[in-house]
Amino acid sequence: MVCEKALSHQNNHPCGLCCTTIKNLGVTLGKTEILRDVNIHIHCGDLTALIGPNGAGKSTLLKAILGEIPFTGELKFLDARGCSTKRPPVGYVPQRLDFDAGSPISVLDLFLASLSRLPVWLASPKPLRRRALDSLSRVQAGHLIDRRLGDLSGGELQRVLLALALDPVPALLLLDEPVSGVDQEGMELFYNLVSDIRQEYDLSIILVSHDLDVVSQYADRMIFLNKTVLFSGKPGDEWRTDRVVQTLGPAWLQGTSGVSRAVLANRSGLD
């Protein structure tokens, strides 16, 4: 398989990842089949949105791509000539950090632990601090460097995690409902940052979301998922096929768009 964007991206991509293809991927945990027959093709430089109800297997798909859980089928990372390359550097931003909010872990600690092998409890060298500060400034979070993780607001924490996922710059960025439970302002800031980052670095982004309309603003491709791929196409395409509506249910679709419409109305009011 040869990547459509092969030529334009051949020269400026750091690790040669051009596209990620997923073929007949299936995940079964215990006796529960969570995903089956998933076929997805992700180009580099694209933001692909994964949309589906709770329990549709969106997070599971990300964990399979991360290599965290076993799956059947094929997951291939291809370079510009269509040859398989080794696993590219992957950045991951979880839905939330499930941790003890009183933990004495500062934002800097998180970066030190990720960037170096020098034990965090022993030293915090200046160059690493500067690097963390640079990364944080990229997402307008430089001022948070000495704060405890548990003291950050939802939006601030997600931005810190985004900064962490981008250092070092990955070829593939996985965002698992990164702004659920974040307030309006935090959400817009986060999405705008992701948009900017995509233009600045040429990386593939997979964004899991509930929010149809907001996502269709930012995504290049939309994939409806419920156990398997129901629809895959561009945001402008007519995705409201019988298959999508039947599987997800009109109520769910209306519910999501309803919320999003309010969000958009709010936004246009601000503008």
Place this chain on the structure above:
Amino acid sequence: METLYALVDHLFPFAWTQHVFMKNALIAVLLITPVFGLLGTQVVINRMAFYSEALGHSALTGIGIGVVFGLQNPTLSMIAFSVLLAVAISIVKSSGRTPTDTIIGVFSATSVSLGIVMLSRGGSFNKYSYLLIGDVLSITPDDLVMLGIMFLVTLLFWMLFYNSLLLVSLNPSIAHSRGINVRLFEVLFAVMMAVLVTVSIQWVGLLLITSLLVLPAAAARNISGNIRRYTAISVLITIAAGLSGLILSYYWGTATGATIVLISALIYFVTLLLKPRFN
């Protein structure tokens, strides 16, 4: 050993260090309390207090197995069983959907009851009741060697792998995305806890072993805003509580393990009062 004793005489020229058993106890306290301080920081962040409790209880079963097989020194069977239990819990935990505390509860109950059944056969459980509160006089030079090894292994592990351990405890998926073998570190940490708990149980006592892991780190957590401070304070508290507890228990004639834990608890409550200043 002789040079070590001479060193103790030189550094601690007090009446209570004249006895060999107190020298042994002092060396043991100095070797093992920092390990409690270090591992405790992770136990608290990972909310593993209940888990370490289960490991402590499994020591009974380990001794039971040693007795059944007629082993002279039950320490080996204790360590083997605790490690087995620790690995079993982490495997069952990651392969199913049962809540972790339920899994730990089931394993803990099974191993305690099995241990008591084996040890109480023929009505001789009293022989083993020293395990419940521990006995600092029971420490032998051989035990000191083991504690020394434990100290070195922990320090080495903390130097090489602490960062990975911290990321795993914050979010396994992030750790995974950065190339860390999550399962390996979970199991290694569980094994380290199992070994620490079993080598310490004979002098701290089964009832209090978890407290010694949790209290100093919990106290440090109250008054720290980053990992460096957290770790340093936790280790300092364990050493201070260990030394003062040992000395006080000598003069009061009380159980050493309990005295140390009581002082740790006191420090914890002081830090609780200081907490508002650090937030």
